Amino acid sequence: MLKINNLHVKLEEEDKQILKGVDLEVPAGKVHAIMGPNGSGKSTLSYVLSGRDGYEVTKGDATLDGEELLDMEPEERAAAGLFLAFQYPVEIPGVGNMTFLRTAVNAQRKARGEAEMSAADFLKFIRAKAKDLKIDADMLKRPVNVGFSGGEKKRNEILQMAMLEPKMCILDETDSGLDVDAMKLVSEGVNALRDEGRSFLVITHYQRLLDHIKPDVVHIMAAGRIIKSGGPELALEVEHNGYADILAEIDA
Numbered sequence: 001m002l003k004i005n006n007l008h009v010k011l012e013e014e015d016k017q018i019l020k021g022v023d024l025e026v027p028a029g030k031v032h033a034i035m036g037p038n039g040s041g042k043s044t045l046s047y048v049l050s051g052r053d054g055y056e057v058t059k060g061d062a063t064l065d066g067e068e069l070l071d072m073e074p075e076e077r078a079a080a081g082l083f084l085a086f087q088y089p090v091e092i093p094g095v096g097n098m099t100f101l102r103t104a105v106n107a108q109r110k111a112r113g114e115a116e117m118s119a120a121d122f123l124k125f126i127r128a129k130a131k132d133l134k135i136d137a138d139m140l141k142r143p144v145n146v147g148f149s150g151g152e153k154k155r156n157e158i159l160q161m162a163m164l165e166p167k168m169c170i171l172d173e174t175d176s177g178l179d180v181d182a183m184k185l186v187s188e189g190v191n192a193l194r195d196e197g198r199s200f201l202v203i204t205h206y207q208r209l210l211d212h213i214k215p216d217v218v219h220i221m222a223a224g225r226i227i228k229s230g231g232p233e234l235a236l237e238v239e240h241n242g243y244a245d246i247l248a249e250i251d252a
């Protein structure tokens with residue numbers, strides 16, 4: 001599924017290397033988590049995979065099911081099955097949430113050579129998914145994310161993910177801004193999408209999210225590289241002891 005090989009990335013505007021040799025492999029059907037101190041490069045990794053401007057890949061590559069991701073335009077990456085839920089979801093004034101989702105779903109279907117979904121079928125589909133995520137019908141009519149609370153934005157992103165049915169989902173700090181109940185709801189939304197053909201990369205600071213979304217593997221990122229990988233117990237170790245011991249192990 002997702003394979004990242006010795007990825008080096010610098011900022012385009014200044015000579016600052018942020019990713020310094022990331023190696024990561026997320027097989028089909030698996031949930032991997034990335035934790036790591038502030039500024040270690042976790043969000044940069046998700047931005048680069050999504051095709052955001054401002055970063056230059058200086059070495060290495062990333063493939064999704066063998067296809068080179070980094071050469072693709074952002075919409076081609078989405079059509080290839082990549083989905084990213086960002087730390088700070090964007091607001092799109094003037095574009096209704098429902099219209100946005102219908103356009104996105106139909107663009108994906110078109111890219112896959114499938115027929116567009118009719119208005120009636122789409123309405124049924126979105127209403128069922130929104131109900132599962134306890135998203136108010138009123139929120140579907142409002143402009144995308146405009147005036148949504150932090151938690152509503154996160155839930156809306158999980159709705160987008162549920163509607164687009166991607167094969168590789170990257171969730172960047174989906175827990176930030178969620179209250180306990182919303183975190184449970186969002187985690188349930190993610191768990192409902194777990195499937196042997198779908199993989200997840202969950203970037204988080206908090207072990208408690210991983211209590212709900214149980215990862216197969218936890219990676220620790222520091223200074224632009226994955227420095228340690230292990231099972232869910234690694235997240236517990238971080239929760240109890242912080243990163244100092246792990247960083248010291250690497251330096252030794």
Ligand SMILES: Nc1ncnc2c1ncn2[C@@H]1O[C@H](COP(=O)(O)OP(=O)(O)OP(=O)(O)O)[C@@H](O)[C@H]1O
Nearest residue numbers: 011016018036037038039040041042043044045054
């Ligand atoms: N556009 C930019 N201009 C200047 N520095 C940047 C830019 N983008 C990223 N950086 C720097 O790159 C480093 C990695 O940032 P990144 O946001 O990827 O870290 P992170 O691991 O996601 O951090 P956090 O846990 O705090 O969200 C940081 O030192 C950050 O300041």
